[in-house]
Amino acid sequence: MRYRVRGWRWRRSPLRRRSDVVEAWTVLTVALLLLVVAPLVGVVAAWWAHDSARGVAREQRADRRHVRAEVVGKSADAVPMAQGGRQPSARTAVRWTEPEGGPRTATARVPAGTRAGDTVDVWLDSRGRSTAPPASGMAVWQHTVTVGVCAAGGAVAVILLGHAVVRHNAMRRRLAEWEQEWAQTEPDWTDRRA
Numbered sequence: 178m179r180y181r182v183r184g185w186r187w188r189r190s191p192l193r194r195r196s197d198v199v200e201a202w203t204v205l206t207v208a209l210l211l212l213v214v215a216p217l218v219g220v221v222a223a224w225w226a227h228d229s230a231r232g233v234a235r236e237q238r239a240d241r242r243h244v245r246a247e248v249v250g251k252s253a254d255a256v257p258m259a260q261g262g263r264q265p266s267a268r269t270a271v272r273w274t275e276p277e278g279g280p281r282t283a284t285a286r287v288p289a290g291t292r293a294g295d296t297v298d299v300w301l302d303s304r305g306r307s308t309a310p311p312a313s314g315m316a317v318w319q320h321t322v323t324v325g326v327c328a329a330g331g332a333v334a335v336i337l338l339g340h341a342v343v344r345h346n347a348m349r350r351r352l353a354e355w356e357q358e359w360a361q362t363e364p365d366w367t368d369r370r371a
Contacts, residue, residue, distance in 0.1 A: 194351055196350040207337070210336045211333060215329050216329055219329025221328075223321050226324035227318075230317040230320045231317055234311055241310070242300070242301055243310075244298075244299050246298075247294065247296055248271055250269040267289050269291065270282060270283070271307075284307060285297075286309075
């Protein structure tokens with residue numbers, strides 16, 4: 178029959194070794210780090226990522242503008258591309274009218290299956306080139322949550338790796354102590370002299 182004695186590493190006992198005490202303190206420290214530090218790392222990283230992503234989205238909104246354009250070219254026969262979970266799109270020529278500059282034509286990504294004469298929404302950068310729409314509030318939050326979760330997960334991995342290293346070293350030390358004590362005790366039990 179096997180009994181587990183709770184807290185045996187904390188009690189004074191001739192069986193308790195220094196490595197047992199180190200291991201007990203390590204478990205307590207790891208628990209504290211997992212419950213406090215890892216979530217804190219995730220929150221700080223998410224906060225930083227949110228500020229950064231909001232700044233990028235603000236710059237994109239300042240640099241990009243939205244126009245309604247008419248499709249004038251034929252969609253490519255190639256397989257349409259889907260980017261980042263968005264609907265499939267294809268490149269084709271579109272035309273729109275600038276308020277001060279007259280008609281303009283450019284190549285832009287349009288939803289797959291769009292035909293000549295259809296009207297589509299196109300985003301243009303400051304140079305008038307077709308570009309992706311600015312990051313939405315949902316994209317900013319997705320980036321924030323992803324960075325926060327990854328940072329917290331990374332912190333957990335580092336903490337657990339450190340714990341594994343300490344446990345491994347404590348076990349090696351414990352086995353060395355047992356070997357040393359057995360070398361002193363064995364002659365009495367076996368009537369053999371070292």
